[in-house]
Amino acid sequence: METLEITKEKEVANATQNISGSQAVLEAFIAEGVQTIFGYPGGAIMPIYDALYDYPNKLKHILVRHEQGAIHAAQGFARSSGKVGAVFATSGPGATNLVTGLADAMIDSTPVVCVTGQVFAHLLGTDAFQETDVINITAPVTKWNYQITDATEIPHILAKAFYIARTGRPGPVLIDITKNAQIQKFDYESYTKCEHIRSYRPKPIVRKQYVEEAAQLINEAKKPFVIFGQGIILGKAEKEFKAFIEKGGLPAAWTVLGLSALPTDHPQNVGMLGMHGNYGPNVLTNECDVLIAIGMRFDDRVTGRLDKYAKQAKVIHLDIDPAEIDKNVKSTVPVWGDCKETLPMLTKLIDKKDHTDWLNKFHEFTQKEIDIVINKELNPTTEIMTMGEVIKTLNELTNGDAIIVTDVGQHQMVACRYAKFNQSKSNITSGGLGTMGFGLPAAIGAKLGAPERTTIEIVGDGGFQMTIQELGTIMQYKVDVKIIVLNNQFLGMVRQWQQLFNDKRYSFVDIQSPDFVQVAKGYGIAGQSIKDRKDLKAALQEMLDHKGSYLLEVMVGKENNVFPMVPQGCSVSEIRLQ
Amino acid sequence: MSIAKQNNSATHTHSGIAGKHDFTITVYTENQVGLLNRIAIIFSRRKINIESLNVSPSEAEGIHRFTIVISETEEVVRKLCRQIEKQVEVLKAYYNTDDEIIWQEMALYKVPTDVITEKVKVERLLHQHGARAVVIRKDYTIFETTGHREETEGLIKALEPYGLIEFVRSARVAIIKASHGFHEKLKEFEQTEPGEELIENEFLDKQDEVFTM
Numbered sequence: 001m002e003t004l005e006i007t008k009e010k011e012v013a014n015a016t017q018n019i020s021g022s023q024a025v026l027e028a029f030i031a032e033g034v035q036t037i038f039g040y041p042g043g044a045i046m047p048i049y050d051a052l053y054d055y056p057n058k059l060k061h062i063l064v065r066h067e068q069g070a071i072h073a074a075q076g077f078a079r080s081s082g083k084v085g086a087v088f089a090t091s092g093p094g095a096t097n098l099v100t101g102l103a104d105a106m107i108d109s110t111p112v113v114c115v116t117g118q119v120f121a122h123l124l125g126t127d128a129f130q131e132t133d134v135i136n137i138t139a140p141v142t143k144w145n146y147q148i149t150d151a152t153e154i155p156h157i158l159a160k161a162f163y164i165a166r167t168g169r170p171g172p173v174l175i176d177i178t179k180n181a182q183i184q185k186f187d188y189e190s191y192t193k194c195e196h197i198r199s200y201r202p203k204p205i206v207r208k209q210y211v212e213e214a215a216q217l218i219n220e221a222k223k224p225f226v227i228f229g230q231g232i233i234l235g236k237a238e239k240e241f242k243a244f245i246e247k248g249g250l251p252a253a254w255t256v257l258g259l260s261a262l263p264t265d266h267p268q269n270v271g272m273l274g275m276h277g278n279y280g281p282n283v284l285t286n287e288c289d290v291l292i293a294i295g296m297r298f299d300d301r302v303t304g305r306l307d308k309y310a311k312q313a314k315v316i317h318l319d320i321d322p323a324e325i326d327k328n329v330k331s332t333v334p335v336w337g338d339c340k341e342t343l344p345m346l347t348k349l350i351d352k353k354d355h356t357d358w359l360n361k362f363h364e365f366t367q368k369e370i371d372i373v374i375n376k377e378l379n380p381t382t383e384i385m386t387m388g389e390v391i392k393t394l395n396e397l398t399n400g401d402a403i404i405v406t407d408v409g410q411h412q413m414v415a416c417r418y419a420k421f422n423q424s425k426s427n428i429t430s431g432g433l434g435t436m437g438f439g440l441p442a443a444i445g446a447k448l449g450a451p452e453r454t455t456i457e458i459v460g461d462g463g464f465q466m467t468i469q470e471l472g473t474i475m476q477y478k479v480d481v482k483i484i485v486l487n488n489q490f491l492g493m494v495r496q497w498q499q500l501f502n503d504k505r506y507s508f509v510d511i512q513s514p515d516f517v518q519v520a521k522g523y524g525i526a527g528q529s530i531k532d533r534k535d536l537k538a539a540l541q542e543m544l545d546h547k548g549s550y551l552l553e554v555m556v557g558k559e560n561n562v563f564p565m566v567p568q569g570c571s572v573s574e575i576r577l578q
Numbered sequence: 579m580s581i582a583k584q585n586n587s588a589t590h591t592h593s594g595i596a597g598k599h600d601f602t603i604t605v606y607t608e609n610q611v612g613l614l615n616r617i618a619i620i621f622s623r624r625k626i627n628i629e630s631l632n633v634s635p636s637e638a639e640g641i642h643r644f645t646i647v648i649s650e651t652e653e654v655v656r657k658l659c660r661q662i663e664k665q666v667e668v669l670k671a672y673y674n675t676d677d678e679i680i681w682q683e684m685a686l687y688k689v690p691t692d693v694i695t696e697k698v699k700v701e702r703l704l705h706q707h708g709a710r711a712v713v714i715r716k717d718y719t720i721f722e723t724t725g726h727r728e729e730t731e732g733l734i735k736a737l738e739p740y741g742l743i744e745f746v747r748s749a750r751v752a753i754i755k756a757s758h759g760f761h762e763k764l765k766e767f768e769q770t771e772p773g774e775e776l777i778e779n780e781f782l783d784k785q786d787e788v789f790t791m
Binding site for chain 2: 135136139140143144145146147164195196197198199200321322323326327
């Protein structure tokens with residue numbers, strides 16, 4: 001026994017290598033299964049980039065055009081692949097350019113690990129060139145962050161970083177590494193993945209008592225209503241969720257981030273919640289008797305006026321994050337835990353039912369919405385095209401199999417409302433933060449995260465110009481992203497609000513755009529612009545058939561509005577159809 | 579109406595007006611650089627003022643203990659504690675009202691020595707307040723008292739007429755009356771698979787004497 005121990009020790013001793021901190025960073029990324037890194041080099045991260053030069057076959061580095069592009073791309077990658085996104089950036093401006101993406105990933109629970117370079121440890125706090133206090137700047141927008149000043153810390157800190165980013169409610173993690181630690185050589189043994197941190201509990205323990213109480217409420221309910229969010233997708237619980245609603249005969253509506261967790265044409269999928277959601281789900285939220293919220297956080301854009309939100313209902317809230325329970329809406333029964341575990345437990349206990357009459361009530365509302373809103377949007381009689389008919393035609397051609405990445409604004413709401421989805425992880429958008437400029441870089445990442453899938457970015461003329469430089473990334477790496485610019489020559493969503501609530505005072509929403517097709521051409525990306533309905537289908541087909549990336553600009557109505565709409569400060573049942 | 583509101587906010591610290599009370603939040607954490615900021619910004623983000631904050635070692639080795647006093651409604655405090663517990667390096671956050679804890683604050687007072695020697699009244703005053711002389715010099719003397727806010731504040735008022743040169747008070751330190759300490763909890767945290775006890779849940783545990791998250 002003793003000799004065995006000794007040989008083991010010897011083996012370990014033999015296995016140690018003297019490597020640099022930078023190499024240790026890359027070894028960690030490889031050990032965590034990272035293959036693609038989005039980044040941008042700079043002074044303080046040069047040692048890592050120098051080491052990266054020796055890993056051309058193991059790590060693919062995508063050089064973006066701006067660090068914001070890197071982190072949004074990593075987010076898109078994470079969302080389409082279900083893996084952790086990876087980012088490299090330098091100190092100072094490189095790191096501060098990540099902040100928007102970190103905030104976006106934080107609020108939308110996207111697992112991303114960012115490594116930023118930092119000035120030498122002895123220069124910390126001296127206002128050195130490109131020094132910023134990245135740890136403190138990013139504290140509120142990261143799930144965890146840590147500054148490494150000694151190379152020996154690198155393996156176990158990066159192991160923690162990946163573990164924290166992907167487990168529990170996922171989120172962004174930033175590791176700031178001083179230049180001396182990147183250069184420093186140390187005895188590296190091997191990389192051990194982190195599986196436990198004593199002060200960190202990724203998921204609360206499921207209490208059976210709650211599951212039983214929840215099942216009883218559901219079984220007694222006459223008008224149960226399920227609302228679901230991204231928790232289903234993050235928990236990889238799409239199957240469990242489908243089984244649950246099918247056994248209970250439960251109508252289910254989604255939040256913007258929950259979209260695609262359940263196929264859009266599932267008979268129990270009753271549509272979208274919230275400000276620009278569907279008529280039925282909004283109105284009937286205030287009529288259901290049991291509201292079952294799964295993996296969603298009752299964002300104000302979903303609830304509208306809180307004191308008039310589902311007051312009549314008993315609320316069951318399933319969430320992995322205990323801080324979400326009772327944060328906005330008081331729950332009757334809180335089911336803490338991972339929905340991958342709690343949903344099957346619940347499914348087992350609920351009675352097989354079909355709430356046909358109740359489901360039909362949703363359909364009645366849908367019909368009304370079709371008559372007043374949807375028909376006008378999808379089959380317009382106006383000369384100029386609507387955003388909705390572009391999405392409808394796209395659905396016909398992709399049959400709902402594409403990944404749709406959207407930016408933020410009217411086109412986003414229209415895309416979410418009308419795009420068809422057959423499989424999960426297909427709708428990628430900036431939900432919580434509403435980051436204009438998210439779309440293009442996120443689409444690059446999404447395509448690289450799921451290369452076999454058609455990836456289409458739908459973007460407005462405003463948001464496109466916020467990160468348009470990433471066309472350069474598409475060019476350089478030949479990323480096959482299809483870009484549809486829905487151009488209404490306005491910052492449309494703000495204009496809509498100004499029209500409805502500010503007496504049509506169009507204050508600085510009149511945005512001029514370059515010739516997008518020419519810009520794309522400059523980047524070697526094919527494209528065309530259309531304004532006539534008769535060209536739409538052929539143009540979309542041409543875009544889809546084109547080998548490689550393609551930009552299609554569609555001129556749409558300048559002053560079209562997205563309806564229905566729950567005006568700010570109103571209850572969900574006060575939703576306006578026009 | 580607006581005047582009444584202003585009055586409320588001016589006096590809310592101890593009065594409990596508008597449902598706000600003093601709550602003492604006890605947080606058990608790892609010892610890590612930057613955690614103080616992460617905890618502080620949970621309050622500042624919501625524009626909540628921290629009345630007092632103390633960080634010290636705890637009864638469990640390697641575990642630090644934050645004692646934070648704020649004046650808020652219980653609902654807000656409960657949500658804050660959940661946000662605090664979300665921090666990776668935080669093991670546990672408890673909140674308690676003043677009657678659930680034993681708490682003390684220490685204060686130091688610098689007064690001119692001649693006043694004390696000349697005026698018997700001052701000496702008696704210091705006696706009454708249980709003040710202890712820490713340093714006696716020709717020019718000044720430093721006294722110390724320990725107690726509740728009202729007690730340490732009482733002595734300031736009493737000393738003011740006699741030329742109080744300097745005053746400073748420490749943050750509150752508090753012991754939760756019904757707590758059994760953190761040793762057992764820590765053992766559970768160290769296990770890879772925690773027991774039910776660990777992930778406490780207010781809905782099931784509210785019958786407990788100590789409110790825990």
